[in-house]
Amino acid sequence: MEAMCGWPSSASVSEDEAAELRRGPWTVDEDALLAGYVAGHGEGRWNELARAAGLRRTGKSCRLRWLNYLRPGVRRGDFTAREQLLILDLHFRWGNRWSKIAGHLPGRTDNEVKNYWRTRVQKHAKQLGCDVGSRRFQDVMRCLWMPRLLERIYAESAATAAVDVSHSSASPPHAPAQPAYQNDAAPVNDYARRAEPCRSPNTSCVTGSSLSSEASPDAQFLKSNSRPTMASAGAGWSTEHCQYDSTGATSATSGDMFDGSWSELLARASNDDADSAGLPDFGLGGNGDNFWSLDDIWLQQLC
DNA sequence: AACGACCCCAACCGCCGTTAA
């Protein structure tokens, strides 16, 4: 994998320099060179950095390698249930704003979030025979997938709390509350437990905004089950809250844009309990999406 | 064991906005 190749898009390099630029996977030596140079000189001015460090890479390549792999604090591995819930919710609101979404997932990069979406979420949409931006798939996520994630988060945190109670005498003082999205403290009350999953995947619409008085029994069931969940979380849930626009993203139609969202539900639940229990950090999850898959829930709903 | 299909993810590509000369 040592092929040398020019990179026409790279600016400020001569043809000779471009001809010597390396592409492809980074070697251990290159990583060490880049990490060492950044440690000593800081980030930024990537083209200059690449030359000064003796890396035969473009500045862009160096920047990408640093941000996605070498930067301290970069988390790798499977997304936790909380992270998955945040991704789903934030994507509802912002669409493919990967960098913005990743900004709310400490240690995660936009590339990782993007890959997760494309490999996991879009795969499920494909399996269901619908587009990932379709109303149907969004309904499935919002009414089946996300409640399950919340249930999982609750179950994990409850188990953790039980362990903490048994060791309460040794518990350290609680850390100060962190910003909502960076606080991965889990809900240990009944928020998640009340987030009953919808019972039917066949409903064509499960969002509050579209549940009319003529809604099907399924939809009525969904409405009656989802609303108390949000209300109990104090999230100001409104059935008028979300509407899907043509791009598949949601937009707030009243009040704060975070009002009534899944992520806020998670965040508020986390904050509410920040002083009441020992709570896991982001790094303690380690779950893949194997703990629960859309395949499983889909089969459960159909059977 | 060999092969092909599929999956996942690191890295690349192209575009756009910002900034400084």
Added chain:
DNA sequence: GTTAACGGCGGTTGGGGTCGT
């Protein structure tokens, strides 16, 4: 006002790994 350099972002791809036959 213009332009080049640069950084950032979202889309795309290629190759290694895994799984099934």
